[in-house]
Amino acid sequence: MIEGRRVLWAALQERGLEAIQSQANFVTVGLGQPGEQMFERLLRRGVIVRPLSGYGLANHIRITV
Numbered sequence: 013m014i015e016g017r018r019v020l021w022a023a024l025q026e027r028g029l030e031a032i033q034s035q036a037n038f039v040t041v042g043l044g045q046p047g048e049q050m051f052e053r054l055l056r057r058g059v060i061v062r063p064l065s066g067y068g069l070a071n072h073i074r075i076t077v
Contacts (some may be wrong), residue, residue: 013037016077036055038076040064 024031030042047063062074
């Protein structure tokens with residue numbers, strides 16, 4: 013999990029996204045657009061992430077590693 017989280021974080025950073033490092037089994041990503049919209053787009057492709065608007069982070073999603 014630790015290595016997967018590190019690789020994911022680095023890949024998101026390389027793409028210019030605001031990836032917040034954590035010690036948990038997920039990475040929080042700032043998108044610059046509503047997280048709910050990205051959640052819906054990814055869900056249609058079979059990718060499940062979690063929008064974080066309920067936590068006051070309307071433009072972020074959580075990606076579990």
